[in-house]
Amino acid sequence: MTEPNMTTPDIRLPSTIGPLVARHAEDAAFYWSQLDNASNATQIGVEKYAHFNRLLDAHLEGLSVAGAEGLRHSLSALDRWKGAAETFTAAWLASALDDADSMKRVLEHVRVRPDAQLRGLVSALVWQQSTSARQWVTRLAAPGNDAPDQVAALRAAALMGDDGIATLPVSLRELMESQNSFVRAAACRVATSPNSADILMRALHDTDINVRAEACIAIACFSQSERVAPILSQCVTAQANLGQQATGWHQKQSMRRLLRWVRHLAAITPLGNSDIAGLLNSLPPRVGLSFVLHHGDCAHLSWVIDCMERPELARYAGWVWQSLTGVNISDQGMIISDLHHADDENLDGIVEAPSDSDHGLPIPDVSAIRTFRIPADLPLGERCLLGQPLTPHHAVEILETAPQALRVIAAQMLGMASPDLRPSIRGPAAFQQRQISVLRARLAA
Numbered sequence: 001m002t003e004p005n006m007t008t009p010d011i012r013l014p015s016t017i018g019p020l021v022a023r024h025a026e027d028a029a030f031y032w033s034q035l036d037n038a039s040n041a042t043q044i045g046v047e048k049y050a051h052f053n054r055l056l057d058a059h060l061e062g063l064s065v066a067g068a069e070g071l072r073h074s075l076s077a078l079d080r081w082k083g084a085a086e087t088f089t090a091a092w093l094a095s096a097l098d099d100a101d102s103m104k105r106v107l108e109h110v111r112v113r114p115d116a117q118l119r120g121l122v123s124a125l126v127w128q129q130s131t132s133a134r135q136w137v138t139r140l141a142a143p144g145n146d147a148p149d150q151v152a153a154l155r156a157a158a159l160m161g162d163d164g165i166a167t168l169p170v171s172l173r174e175l176m177e178s179q180n181s182f183v184r185a186a187a188c189r190v191a192t193s194p195n196s197a198d199i200l201m202r203a204l205h206d207t208d209i210n211v212r213a214e215a216c217i218a219i220a221c222f223s224q225s226e227r228v229a230p231i232l233s234q235c236v237t238a239q240a241n242l243g244q245q246a247t248g249w250h251q252k253q254s255m256r257r258l259l260r261w262v263r264h265l266a267a268i269t270p271l272g273n274s275d276i277a278g279l280l281n282s283l284p285p286r287v288g289l290s291f292v293l294h295h296g297d298c299a300h301l302s303w304v305i306d307c308m309e310r311p312e313l314a315r316y317a318g319w320v321w322q323s324l325t326g327v328n329i330s331d332q333g334m335i336i337s338d339l340h341h342a343d344d345e346n347l348d349g350i351v352e353a354p355s356d357s358d359h360g361l362p363i364p365d366v367s368a369i370r371t372f373r374i375p376a377d378l379p380l381g382e383r384c385l386l387g388q389p390l391t392p393h394h395a396v397e398i399l400e401t402a403p404q405a406l407r408v409i410a411a412q413m414l415g416m417a418s419p420d421l422r423p424s425i426r427g428p429a430a431f432q433q434r435q436i437s438v439l440r441a442r443l444a445a
Helices: 018-040 046-066 068-081 084-096 100-112 114-128 131-140 147-160 181-189 194-203 209-220 225-245 248-268 276-282 285-295 298-308 314-325 366-371 392-401 404-417 429-444
Strands: none
Touching: 018 046, 018 068, 018 084, 018 114, 018 404, 046 068, 046 084, 046 429, 068 084, 068 100, 084 100, 084 114, 084 131, 100 114, 100 147, 114 131, 114 147, 114 248, 131 147, 147 181, 181 194, 181 209, 194 209, 209 225, 209 248, 225 248, 225 276, 248 285, 248 404, 276 285, 276 298, 285 298, 285 314, 285 404, 298 314, 298 366, 314 366, 392 404, 392 429
16 A cells, blocks of 8 residues: 655745735835925925835835836836836836846836926935935936936936035036036036036026026025026016916926925015015915915015915915914914815816815914914014024924925025035935934034
């Protein structure tokens, strides 16, 4: 009688599980989108940002462990959706695995739709904070490369700071002689040395509005804001007019550019400037509110209160008033119930629709706010935020505790004071914390 065969079957488990890897790619794109859209968020602070950051890192790690299978799913998602988020995920993984062929596929996508996908590539290079990412910056910035490649490298280098800028294989002078205006505009972002002033001054006469605006922003960091503020104001007005003519995705991109320029214009425009009233009337009201918030002059609070009368602006205008004065309108009982305020209906003839980011903000009681006695110690005649002068110490405190929409103001103020550092509110949370530690050390010294 023969013994039964008791040998164990040869069962080979797969090294990866396809659906799980695909989910990592989908969720990585999703959480990057949350972080990317948080730049102007009024209700996302440091802790929530760090939470999204951890979730993103977890999914990126899953893709990295999956290796080639992770790349396959990431590139498949990019082929299908062609978005900035999918570009980020695929580019991050291609750089992490140093897979030149996969990065080539990513770049082919970006070159076709740079407006939609470039920011994902830039973010991927910055997010990685690695030698591989800096090497890719060097490769992409090389002379003769396609314009989207060079623009991505320049923007990434600017966000990386001195470490990134040092990797660029081409001089600022050569970049500013490029035939492509987008390359010239991006080059202005890496012009952080005072030795670049002469080159940037010539860029103020460039035929392209983007180049002129970015040159103004760069020059302002060298304490020459009074010279460039009028030029940047002209660019802002022209861009606002262009945005009103654009539609769909182009309108979104136009608005993103306009808000960036407005933030910088607000920071360099002298308080009490007689041209501000005309500027506010020429801007879309929501953009005007952003200007007032970043400008920090409480002399414009009455204009902000007037904006509260408009249903589609009420929530955001109330939040701007609260952010300038430091007076919490909910704690003071200066809000009304959503049931008595139709901000999503009866908006016939209104130019701007309510923003999704406004949901969750309280609706201000305009009558109560008009009669509210402003605190006597509210700083007047100087730039302020949350009821205090916007000093470097206060700005660092805001970076550590405030929502993203206020952190961006503090980061900009500190970046103009320290062009070699330029704090970021969009990079990895750990990188942001390191920058804050450096700022704390400088202030202490």
